[in-house]
Amino acid sequence: MKHSRQKYFKVFSYMLGYPNASFFDGIAELEEWLKGLPPKEARGLLQKGCERFTKWNIMELQKHYVATFDFKDSTSLHLTAHEHGDGRDRGAALVRLKAMLGSAGYEELDGELPDYIPLLFEFLAEETDPVMIAEIEQRLAKGIAKIRKAMDPASPYTLIFAAAEQILPVVQKSGETPYDHENQKPDLEELPYPLYYEH
Template sequence: MTPLPATVPAIVRTRVRAALRRPARTAPPGPGETERRALLLRLMSLLLQYPDAELATARPQIADAVGALPPSPAAGHLAEFTAWFTGQEPDALERHYVETFDLRRRSGLYLTYYLHGDTRRRGMALLTLARRYRAAGWDTDGGELPDHLPVVLEFAALTGPGRGEAPLRQHRRGIRLIHHALTDAGSPYRHVLAALTELLPPATAADLRAVAELAAQGPPDEDVGLDPYGDGEFAPPDAFVPPEQAPPTLVPPPAAHRMEGR
C-alpha cells in the first residue's frame, strides 16, 4: 500500500491545488465518479478550514474549481458558499469563522463531541479515530484533533468511499446537527454542510429523532475540569442520555445518481 501524505492541514491545500490544476472532464460511473467525489470532499475540507491569508488568496481558484464541477446538488451548495466566500473582506471572514465555529459549541467542528460530549468516552473515540488513520498509513502530525471535520473529510477523500468515509457515516447525526445550527444562525457555512449531507446516506427516522434530541438537550457531560455549557445552548449536565452512534451503512454503489441525478 502506498503511504498516505503525512501532514494536515498543509497536505489538504497541496492536494487541492493539484486537483485545481487538472482540467474538468466528464467520466462514467466508476473511477471517475470516485475522483469527483474525492474532489468534492477535498474542497469541503479546504473551505471549512480557518480562512487565513493563504486561503483568502486562493479564493478565485477555489471558486473556479467549484464552478467546473459536474452539476449535482452538492456542487450547487458549494457554488452558493463560494459566491459569498469570494465577496467578503479577509478580516470579516476570519471574524465570522471564529464566531461560528470557535465560540459556539453547537456548531463546533469536532465530531466526537456530539456523540460523547465532555466525557471519558470521547477520549477513547479520539484514540480509535487516530488509530484508524495510522492503520491507513496516514499521520495527521497532531496539528488538529483527529475528529476535526476538515481532517475527517481529507481522510475520506484520500482513502475512498469505503473505509475512508466510514467516520463521516458514523458521525452523520452530529454532522446534521452542525448543519441545523449553522442554518439557524444564518451562516453561509450551512451550504458546505448541506453539500456534505448530500454525500451521506439519507437520514432515517431514528437519525432525525436523535438529532432533534441532541439539538434540544445537548451532548452528555461529566466533571472532567471543563467549563459547563454556556449561552443557554444546551440543557444542564445529566439531563441527557446520548443517542447511540449512527450505525455503519453499506457504501452506496458508484451510480451516477449519487452525484448528478439526485
C-alpha cells in the first residue's frame, strides 16, 4: 500500500507540473503505468485526466496552466498561500518548510519555492520519515481540497486534484485531518540522499 501511494504521488507531481514540450510523451507513458497501480477510484480519475489532456494542444494547455495556477489565488499551486494567504505568517511557514526539506537532503533547483505542490508530491514519493510524511500529507490534503473546490470542472486538472483527495488523508468538515489530533512535530534528522525536482 505504501509503495503504491508513493507511485501515486509521483504521478501527481508530473501531471501538476508545467506542461513542457515533452509533456504529452510523459502522459502516454503514464497511461500505461497507471494500469499497474491497484484498482482505486484515484486510478480511474487519473486515467480520465489523461484522456482529457489529449484533447488539448500544448500551447492551449500551457496558457490554461498559467491562467489557472499563476493568476488565480484560489487555485495557486503554492501550499502556504492557501494556509496563510499573503500574511506575515506565510514567510515564516516557507522558512520552516525549506528547513524541513533541506534536512531531508532536498536541494532547491530553478528558484522554485519550497511550497510548490508538485515539488511536495515529488518529496512524498521519495521520503521515508513517517513524521515528515504525515505533516506534508495532512497539509496537502487541506490545500488540495480548497483548490479542487475552486477549480473549473471542465479543466483537466480538476480530475488530478480529485484523485489526490482519494489518496491523501480525509479532510473532515471541520477542516481537520487525522494528523491534527496527534500533535506531532516534524523530525528534522538529516537523511542521506538529495531530492531533486526539475520544473
